[in-house]
Amino acid sequence: xxxxxxxxxxxxxxxxxxxxxxxxxxxxxxxxxxxxxxxxxxxxxxxxxxxxxxxxxxxxxxxxxxxxxxxxxxxxxxxxxxxxxxxxxxxxxxxxxxxxxxxxxxxxxxxxxxxxxxxxxxxxxxxxxxxxxxxxxxxxxxxxxxxxxxxxxxxxxxxxx
Amino acid sequence: xxxxxxxxxxxxxxxxxxxxxxxxxxxxxxxxxxxxxxxxxxxxxxxxxxxxxxxxxxxxxxxxxxxxxxxxxxxxxxxxxxxxxxxxxxxxxxxxxxxxxxxxxxxxxxxxxxxxxxxxxxxxxxxxxxxxxxxxxxxxxxxxxxxxxxxxxxxxxxxxx
Numbered sequence: 001x002x003x004x005x006x007x008x009x010x011x012x013x014x015x016x017x018x019x020x021x022x023x024x025x026x027x028x029x030x031x032x033x034x035x036x037x038x039x040x041x042x043x044x045x046x047x048x049x050x051x052x053x054x055x056x057x058x059x060x061x062x063x064x065x066x067x068x069x070x071x072x073x074x075x076x077x078x079x080x081x082x083x084x085x086x087x088x089x090x091x092x093x094x095x096x097x098x099x100x101x102x103x104x105x106x107x108x109x110x111x112x113x114x115x116x117x118x119x120x121x122x123x124x125x126x127x128x129x130x131x132x133x134x135x136x137x138x139x140x141x142x143x144x145x146x147x148x149x150x151x152x153x154x155x156x157x158x159x160x161x
Numbered sequence: 162x163x164x165x166x167x168x169x170x171x172x173x174x175x176x177x178x179x180x181x182x183x184x185x186x187x188x189x190x191x192x193x194x195x196x197x198x199x200x201x202x203x204x205x206x207x208x209x210x211x212x213x214x215x216x217x218x219x220x221x222x223x224x225x226x227x228x229x230x231x232x233x234x235x236x237x238x239x240x241x242x243x244x245x246x247x248x249x250x251x252x253x254x255x256x257x258x259x260x261x262x263x264x265x266x267x268x269x270x271x272x273x274x275x276x277x278x279x280x281x282x283x284x285x286x287x288x289x290x291x292x293x294x295x296x297x298x299x300x301x302x303x304x305x306x307x308x309x310x311x312x313x314x315x316x317x318x319x320x321x322x
Contacts, residue, residue: 039200039223040223058250059250059269060267060268060269060272061269061272062200062201062223062224062227062272065227065266065268065272065276066223066226066227066230068266068267069227069230069231069236069255069257069266070230072257072264072265072266073231073234073235073236073257073259073264074234074259075230075234089219089220094226094230096230096233096234098234098235103233104233105226105229105230105233106221106229107221107226108220108221108222108226111221111222111223111226115226
């Protein structure tokens with residue numbers, strides 16, 4: 001059993017280049033920044049803050065469709081886990097309960113998080129990934145600067161080859 | 162039983178304002194243009210033309226995740242149907258087979274089409290919608306101009322309220 005920690009989807013921020021970053025935070029105040037795409041950031045943003053529920057969408061977006069499909073097929077999102085990082089890419093799995101068993105599906109972390117927020121499913125991170133990606137973020141100054149211009153690229157989601 | 166026609170996902174084009182339009186076409190050469198968002202257009206584009214399979218993605222995009230979820234839950238996309246247009250918005254349903262029965266899920270047409278292309282599922286349009294939205298498109302000159310600047314807005318997908 002791999003050690004995992006439960007995290008909250010804490011904040012969405014922009015790095016110094018205007019790229020979207022989702023910050024996950026555990027109970028020990030360790031934060032994991034994951035660079036994500038703008039569409040996935042929007043899908044997370046609209047579900048992250050209760051005040052955004054005022055921004056009602058009249059039609060289901062893609063992650064809403066995915067959540068509805070799971071529900072209609074009799075499944076349930078048990079949890080999602082960011083469980084690996086390799087070559088600057090984070091990996092996640094969606095754990096689905098169906099007919100008394102659990103199946104997993106490979107996913108980008110952003111899709112998994114956007115789905116979890118729609119299904120009230122908890123978000124977990126493997127402890128090794130948390131240790132590898134952990135950055136210290138002051139509570140009132142959330143990663144606004146991001147990495148310095150000459151810093152190496154941080155691990156992100158791999159949008160395309 | 163509502164009359165429905167099978168269509169092919171014929172082409173992706175841009176209108177005169179650079180907006181993405183997916184063209185559905187039936188066996189009688191009637192074409193239905195649906196204005197869609199850029200992200201959904203990309204999700205359709207990458208699966209529409211075999212030559213784009215060279216553009217391999219290393220990680221699953223959102224519609225790939227949705228297709229994988231359906232497969233892992235034991236479901237199958239039977240077909241998708243663009244079955245209504247109201248207040249300049251097109252509506253679609255994804256028909257899913259699970260345990261010998263069919264369930265349907267409300268969807269934007271673009272998401273349904275992107276999903277159908279990933280699941281080798283046929284695309285249908287209700288005859289009334291086809292009649293209402295049908296435009297004549299020359300085979301070698303696909304809607305390049307789009308509606309004139311002073312034309313009323315064509316029915317589209319409703320991205321947000």
